[in-house]
Amino acid sequence: MSVTKKDVNYVADLARLKLSEEETESLANDMNQILDYMTTLEELDTSDVEPLEHVIDLEYRLRDDKAKEPLSHEDALKNAPDADTDYFRVPRVIE
Template sequence: MSVSKDDVAYMANLARLKVTDSEIEQFQSDMNKILGYMELLNQVDTSNVEPLDHVIELPPNYRKDVAFEPLDHDEALKNAPDADSDYFRVPRVIE
């Protein structure tokens, strides 16, 4: 399978890209090289290879599931640089 100039122009249009004719030719060449490499990979015999989730098999590193008390509402407001009644006050960002 190869990519035509029309295919590249169509994909560029879908991506809302403006491309020149020389860029279309370059992208066509690059995509055809990639597809050629993929065809080469498809020819590799992997019948005796076990499928992997990751290239390097590592045991999962899960954190300890420890219950803890959540921060009290009043305690959280005490730590705030600026609070108003039950709310955090933050500086205005958008004018």
């Protein structure tokens, strides 16, 4: 199986990325190389190996269910490209 430029464009579209013709081509090449490498790994027998879900093997500590002081309303809106006094403002989503 090899990655086509169409595949790259599809994924780029989902990620809202705009790629030039050259970028599309070079990414398709990169992806194919990665997949080729993976096929080498496939030669190993991994039937006894647990899937690795996380690279750091640690026992996860859960957080106590307590609410703390939130971000101030001013700080929350401060970095927004557009906002009114209460809300973040974005281009109209539905017609």
